[in-house]
Amino acid sequence: MLSTESAATVRATIPVVADALDTITARFYDTMLGERPELLDGLFNRGNQSSGEQRRALAGSIAAFAALLLDHPDERPDALLSRIAHKHVSLGVTEDQYVIVHRYLFDAIAHTLGDAATPDVVRAWDEVYWLMAGSLIALEARVYASRGHSGGEVWRSWRVADRRQETSDTASLTLEPEDDAPLPDFEPGQYVSVQLLMPDGVRQARQYSLTGGDGKRRRITVKRLNAGDTPAGEVSTLLHDTVVPGDTLTVSTPAGDVTLAEGDHPVVLVSAGIGCTPMLAMLNRLAEQDSARTVLALHADRSPEDHAHREETAALVDALSDASARNWYETGGDGDGEGDRGLMDISTVDLPENADVYLCGPLPFMRNVRAQMIDAGVPARRIRYEVFGPDLWLGAN
Template identity: 70%
Template sequence: MLSPESAATVRSTLPVVAEHLDTVTARFYDTMLGEHPELLDGLFNRGNQASGEQRAALAGAVAAFASALLAHPDERPDALLSRIAHKHVSLGVTEDRYTVVHKYLFGALAHVLADAATPAVVAAWDEVYWLMAGALIALEARLYAEAGLATGRDAWRPWTVTERREQTPDTVSLTLEPDGGAAPAPRPGQYVSVRVRMPDGVRQARQYTLTGWDGTSRRITVKRLRAGEGPAGEVSTLLHGTARPGSTLMVSAPAGDVVLPGGDHPLLLASAGIGCTPMVALLRGLAERGDTRPVLVLHADRAPRDHAHRDETAALVGALPGARSLTWYETGGGDRTGRMDLAGVDVPEGAEAFLCGPTPFMRGVRTRLLEAGVPARRIRYEVFGPDLWRAAD
């Protein structure tokens, strides 16, 4: 909870701070990474830095946290904190990083706001920062402990690729085995980070959903993103081109809070493109439970040949007595042609929805679900990369 004095200052300055946050975070990353280029080695994704997505996500998180403190002073924004903490855990973030971030973030804040950054303003926002950082440090420590890790420094370990299977021309699944010792068991829907050394010697990490697990083995699915669809994904492109049986990859402990729920209420799983991967994991978890609840699986893709895990999804749906599916392909060949349109789709009453895919796709589906009477709190989503879309409850 913010002190009354700081709350009043944050409330009065939030509009101007929010207006300049993108500039603040841009300077923050430029100065911090300029003085500490080693942080790009395995921690910060330079593709997200180049696109501006990382600074936009940081600015949005700070503004959202401050707004939540003002709107609900006796509550903690657990959903926001959980998503950030899980991403940090997947990268092995350690407590000392928060001190480094604080130094450069507040240096950037003072520079951008200039005379407006009075001691009272800086002190109030300092309180916001350490409330957020303290909550994240505590949550991350708990997540590391649950995974059997002492700190984030223990998050990474080598895994060997034992199988490579083509899903589509641009998508492969890789089965991995840990190099010695038991690995933390994942929850259906979680992801791991994979860290690789790029041709220029810099290590980079990217998150991938665990689409399968069996005993000690784990499976991830990697899509090569070609230039023109967006910035070419350097980690995914490298893995797609070079990972073969016998390859060694550095893999983190599983993380992620968009996981299979308990209960017997209906589920709706809506995905587009490679967003199918969390849905495959959720379906696999349901099948392992022998779950009989109603499950509606919706997927959109360009064409059948581009639909990763297509046959596997059909088999999992067929194994669940309460499940049914609908597919949309832009080229035809599915249940419906074109982009996903929920008109005429019977959304199960009391459903909890899970979304994954491009942000415009998720926005559209969420709007239709809200119109169909699904409460915002029962619509969950997963994003690949920085979270630039925080759906309001």
């Protein structure tokens, strides 16, 4: 909880700070990564730096957290920050790195705000930062402890045991640990980070859903992203185009807070493109449990040929006692027995009552479908979403 004095200062200055946050975070990243380039090696995603998504996500999270402190001072921030904490765990973020971030962030605040950055203003926003950082550190410590790790110890070598081409630009990789240590458990919907050494000698990490696993094996699915000359798709392209059975990958412990809830509530799984991967893990778990829950799997894609795991998803749906699926394709569908042509239209779907809804796909898709779900009477609290980049939706959904 903010002190009374700091709360008054933050409330008075939040419009000015919020307007300047994009400039502040841009300078923060430029300065920090310019002086500490080693942070790009295995930690910061340079694709998100190049696109500006990372700074916009940081600005949004700070603004959302400050608003929470002011408007709901008695609420714990865990729900707001859980997604960030899990992403940090998948990268092995350590407590001391918050000190580094603090230094460069407040240098950027002072430089951007100029004379407006009075000692009282800096002191108040410093309190916001450390409340946010302290909450994240505590959340991350609990996740690390549940995995038997501390920060920085999340990486492990896994051998590629098998590769399966799902579509022309999507491949599944089945992984086995190279050591004999116990495998970490994972919840359906969670992901791992995969760290690769890029051709220029810099390590980069990206997140991929665990689509299944049994015994000593785990599976991920990689879609090659076409990003031209930008670094946005550099890891997925290298994984997709070069990795073969026998290769070794550096993989993190599982993380992620959008997981299949236990119970007997109906489940609605909504995805687009490669967003099908966490849904596939949930379907696999339900099939393993021989679940009697009502399950509805809804998917949108460019075409049936682009729909990764289409046959596997259909087989899992058929294996469940009360499950059905429906697909929408931009091309194909309509009378060919493979799905509907066009964009996903929830108004044409008979949604089960009291369902838990899970979303994964491009952000515009999720925004649209979430709005459709709410229009259809689904409470917002029952709709959860997963993203695999900076969360530009945080605090605004």
